[in-house]
Amino acid sequence: MAAADAVIQKGRKVLKQPGAGSSLSKRILKHWQLYLLILPSLLSVIIFKYIPMYGVQIAFRDYQPAKGFMGSPWVGLKYFQDFFSSYQFSRLLINTLSISIYSLLALLPVPVILALSLNETRWRFFKKSVQTITYAPYFISTVVLVSIIFQFLSPYGLLNNLLGLFGIEKVDLMANPALFKSLYVWSGVWQQAGYYAVIYLAALAGINSELYEAAWIDGASTLQKIIHIDLPGIMPTIIIILILNTASILNVDYQKILLMQNQLNMEVSDVISTYVYRQGLVSVQYSFSSAIGLFNSVISMILFYGVNFMARKYSETSLW
Amino acid sequence: MANNKQILSHSDRIFHIFNNLFLIICFIVVFFPLANVVAQSFSSPASVVSGKVLFLPVKPSLIGYKNIMEDRELLSGFLNSFIYTVLGTLISVALTVTGAYPLARKTFAGKKVFTWIFTFTMIFNGGLIPTYLLVKDLNMRDTVWAMVLPNAVAVWNLFIARAFFENTIPDGLYEAAELDGCNDIRIFTSIVLPLSKPILAVLVLFYAIGIWNNYFDGLIYLTKASKFPLQLVLRNVLIKSQMQTILQASSGQDQSEIMALTEVMKYSIIVFSSLPVMLLYPFIQKYFVKGIMIGSVKG
Numbered sequence: 001m002a003a004a005d006a007v008i009q010k011g012r013k014v015l016k017q018p019g020a021g022s023s024l025s026k027r028i029l030k031h032w033q034l035y036l037l038i039l040p041s042l043l044s045v046i047i048f049k050y051i052p053m054y055g056v057q058i059a060f061r062d063y064q065p066a067k068g069f070m071g072s073p074w075v076g077l078k079y080f081q082d083f084f085s086s087y088q089f090s091r092l093l094i095n096t097l098s099i100s101i102y103s104l105l106a107l108l109p110v111p112v113i114l115a116l117s118l119n120e121t122r123w124r125f126f127k128k129s130v131q132t133i134t135y136a137p138y139f140i141s142t143v144v145l146v147s148i149i150f151q152f153l154s155p156y157g158l159l160n161n162l163l164g165l166f167g168i169e170k171v172d173l174m175a176n177p178a179l180f181k182s183l184y185v186w187s188g189v190w191q192q193a194g195y196y197a198v199i200y201l202a203a204l205a206g207i208n209s210e211l212y213e214a215a216w217i218d219g220a221s222t223l224q225k226i227i228h229i230d231l232p233g234i235m236p237t238i239i240i241i242l243i244l245n246t247a248s249i250l251n252v253d254y255q256k257i258l259l260m261q262n263q264l265n266m267e268v269s270d271v272i273s274t275y276v277y278r279q280g281l282v283s284v285q286y287s288f289s290s291a292i293g294l295f296n297s298v299i300s301m302i303l304f305y306g307v308n309f310m311a312r313k314y315s316e317t318s319l320w
Numbered sequence: 321m322a323n324n325k326q327i328l329s330h331s332d333r334i335f336h337i338f339n340n341l342f343l344i345i346c347f348i349v350v351f352f353p354l355a356n357v358v359a360q361s362f363s364s365p366a367s368v369v370s371g372k373v374l375f376l377p378v379k380p381s382l383i384g385y386k387n388i389m390e391d392r393e394l395l396s397g398f399l400n401s402f403i404y405t406v407l408g409t410l411i412s413v414a415l416t417v418t419g420a421y422p423l424a425r426k427t428f429a430g431k432k433v434f435t436w437i438f439t440f441t442m443i444f445n446g447g448l449i450p451t452y453l454l455v456k457d458l459n460m461r462d463t464v465w466a467m468v469l470p471n472a473v474a475v476w477n478l479f480i481a482r483a484f485f486e487n488t489i490p491d492g493l494y495e496a497a498e499l500d501g502c503n504d505i506r507i508f509t510s511i512v513l514p515l516s517k518p519i520l521a522v523l524v525l526f527y528a529i530g531i532w533n534n535y536f537d538g539l540i541y542l543t544k545a546s547k548f549p550l551q552l553v554l555r556n557v558l559i560k561s562q563m564q565t566i567l568q569a570s571s572g573q574d575q576s577e578i579m580a581l582t583e584v585m586k587y588s589i590i591v592f593s594s595l596p597v598m599l600l601y602p603f604i605q606k607y608f609v610k611g612i613m614i615g616s617v618k619g
Contacts, residue, residue, distance in 0.1 A: 033504035034422035041419025052446025141533035147558040293447030
C-alpha cells in the first residue's frame, strides 16, 4: 500500500519514471490485462506484416511451393542480377520515377493554393460549398475514378460533347500513350486536391491571430499576409506531406495504373509495382518478382530516412 | 480575417475578385464531370450516344437503372461488398482500439517496443508476393477472411486512436478508476470507450470506405465470381468491358441499340455503386476532418 500512496501523492511524476519504486515485473503483472488487450492487434501485425518480411527471403532462393520458404535452394543475388540486366529495368525505373515526380510536383502546389484561397474568401456559404465539392472525389473508389476518366474521354463522353459545341472534331485521348502520364497525374490532382486542402486549412486555423492583427495595423495587403503569415505558418505541414510523398516515390498508385494500363500505353505506363504484379501473380515467378519488390521496399526505406534526415537538418521540421 | 467591416484597399478588392473567380473555377472543374455522369445515367440511350448530354438529363429515362437491377453479378457484388465491409470494419475497429488503448497508458511497460513494432511496418514491408504466398498457405484464398484479415490493422489509424485517447482522457481518470478498484479492461469498457465515440466514428468511416472501395484484394485472392466484391465486378464490367451477362438481358435488339444501352448502363453503374458512400458523405465530411485533425496534432 505504501507504493500506492506514493503514487497518489506524487501523481503522474512517479508513473512517468519507468524504473521508479515498484519493479518492472510488478508493474507488468499488475497491468497484465493491457497485454491481453494489445495481443490481437499485435498478432495481426506479426502474422500479416512480419511473416511476409521473413518470407521475402524467397527473393534469394529458387522458391518451390512444395519446399516452402526455408527449404527452397539458395541462389543468392541471381534474381536481382536478372532484373538489373533485363532490358525492362531502365524502362520501369524511368516510368516509375517520371510518374512519381510529375505527380509530386503537380500535387504539391494545387492544394496549398486551394486552401489559401478558401481561407481568404469572405462568403461562408460559398466557402463551404467549394470545400464540400472539392473534397468529395477523394471518396470515389479507384475503379469508379478510372471508369469516369474512360467515360469522360469516350467518343460520347463529356469532353467530346463540349468540344462538339465549338465544332471541334472528336478525339480519342485514351488511345494516345503520350497522354497517359498527364491523365494519371491530373486525375489524381482532381481527386486529392480537396483532401490535402483540408489538412492545410486545419494548419491555417492554428495560426496565431495576433499575427494577423499586427499585420492589419501595419497596413499589410491580403497578398502580403498570405506570403508573410499564411505560407510560413503552414510550411511545417507542407514539409511533412512532402516527406511522406517523397518517401513513397517508388510506390506509385499501382492499383490505379493497373486499371488504366492497356497494350497501347504499356511502354509508358509499366512501372515497377505493376511489373511485380504481372511477373508474380500472372506469370507465377514468385522469386523473381519478390526480388523486385524487395528492391522497391529497400529503396523506399532509404529514401524515407534520407528525406527525413534532410528535413530535420535544413528546416527543423521532420517526422521525428 | 477577423474583422469583416474593415475597409478594403483597391488592391485587396482586386485580389478578392480573382480569388473568388479561382474558387468558382475549382468548383466547376470538380463538379461538372460528376454532374455529367449523373445526367448521362438518367438520359435515354439515344441521347447518350448522340453526344448531347452535358449537365442535365436529355430525354430522361430510367432504362439504365432498370437494366442493372436485373444484373445478378452486380447485385451479388453489392451484397458481398456489404458483408465484407461490415465484418471487416468490426474486426478492424476492434483490433485498432484494443491496440491503441494500452499504448496510450503511461503505466504500460514496453510501450516503446510495441510502438516500434507497429511503426516499422509503415516503413518497410515484405511486399506483394510474400504476403500473397502467406494468404495462400493459410488457405484463406476464396474465403471472406482474405478480404478482411490481411490489412485488418492500419497502423496509421491505430496511432490516430492512441493520440485521441492521450489527448482526451486525463491520467487522473485512470488513477481514480484504479483506486476504485477498476481493472484495466473494466476501465477500457466503462470509461474509455464511452468517452471515445468521435474516434470510433472516425475509425468506422476510415475502414468502411477503405474496404468498400478496394478491388485489388479481391483481384488477387478470389477466383470464384460468386465471391467478388462490387469493385471487382465494376472493374470487369466498366474497365475490361465484360458486359456479356448484362447484354443477355437485351438480346434481340440490334447492335447499335445494344451499344447505346451499354453506354447508359455504364453511367448508371457508376452512380449506383457510389450511392452508399455518397449517402454517408455528410457524416464522412464531418468525421474525416476530425480524424485528419487528430492525426495532424500528432503529425
